[in-house]
Amino acid sequence: MKHIRASLLPAAALAAAAAAVLAAGAARAQDNTAAEIAKYRQMLAEGNPAELWEAAGEELWKKPAGPRNVSLEQCDLGKGPGVVKGAYAELPRFFPDTGKVMDLEQRLAYCRVTLQGLTRDEAMRNPFSAPGKSSDIERLVAYITSESRGLPMNVQLKHPEEKRVYALGQKMFFYRGGAYDFACATCHAVDGQRIRLQDLPNLLTQKGAQAAYTTWPAYRVSQGEVRTMQHRLYDCLRQQRFPEPAYGSDVITALSLFLARNANGGAYDGPSMKR
Numbered sequence: 001m002k003h004i005r006a007s008l009l010p011a012a013a014l015a016a017a018a019a020a021v022l023a024a025g026a027a028r029a030q031d032n033t034a035a036e037i038a039k040y041r042q043m044l045a046e047g048n049p050a051e052l053w054e055a056a057g058e059e060l061w062k063k064p065a066g067p068r069n070v071s072l073e074q075c076d077l078g079k080g081p082g083v084v085k086g087a088y089a090e091l092p093r094f095f096p097d098t099g100k101v102m103d104l105e106q107r108l109a110y111c112r113v114t115l116q117g118l119t120r121d122e123a124m125r126n127p128f129s130a131p132g133k134s135s136d137i138e139r140l141v142a143y144i145t146s147e148s149r150g151l152p153m154n155v156q157l158k159h160p161e162e163k164r165v166y167a168l169g170q171k172m173f174f175y176r177g178g179a180y181d182f183a184c185a186t187c188h189a190v191d192g193q194r195i196r197l198q199d200l201p202n203l204l205t206q207k208g209a210q211a212a213y214t215t216w217p218a219y220r221v222s223q224g225e226v227r228t229m230q231h232r233l234y235d236c237l238r239q240q241r242f243p244e245p246a247y248g249s250d251v252i253t254a255l256s257l258f259l260a261r262n263a264n265g266g267a268y269d270g271p272s273m274k275r
Ligand code: HEC
Pocket: 173, 182, 183, 184, 185, 186, 187, 188, 195, 198, 200, 201, 211, 212, 213, 215, 232, 233, 236, 237, 239, 240, 255, 259
């Protein structure tokens, strides 16, 4: 992304400039593609490594833990205590017990605090894995999301708070700022835009939002890790040169609600595999 010198351009030229730069990298990266695709094909044949995360997450979900030594099995992810099946396809949603719209990871932290007795800090610690440092949160998320595989996204905007948070996510999507004066929309509101080899989905269309939203978390072949939607959005905000969002912040929930709702009707298909 360093090659985008958008800050030198007048604001009006930004979207066009971004599109041009995005196309330019494609040819250069062509050579690496064959090797990457071969690696990818081999992994596909062997199954998705994300299954290991799902299995580890299920174990964590069912294992008594924390100061109270209880499992997460009675966690209410929105469909009642203990119901994991289909819960993710309806998130983010309004929760009457907290009076808030929460995404999966905010809710998971809430359950770890209220059921297991962890402090909020403990429940939010280590959300993203790094080499040699695995993340329980990523594993739990891989398990929970896998229990919605094949189900249509069904995110409601019934409660006034859901409407408010959706509008906030929409506003955030178009909000320009940072050194480049980019918004999410700069990269994700046009059809057929690319950076290097990566197609940038138009997240305002149902097709684009479905393809993007329903395939996270994903096992990243290039990183050897499972990455969550939280991480995806964190990474895009970083590329946008926005301040780093706090893990589990309401801004991420608002963006997620906006994207998830736009993806309604699409079959949830994660955890998937991506390059
Ligand atoms: C500078 C361009 C840029 C901006 C601005 C940007 N993104 Fe991205 N986005 C990317 C790139 C590049 C990828 C693919 C990255 C990869 O595959 O590693 C991506 C991927 C994504 C994906 C996953 C798509 C898929 O099919 O898997 C989502 C969702 C997403 N971005 C949302 C956002 C949101 C929301 C914002 C605003 C907060 C945003 N992006 C801002 C460049 C950008």
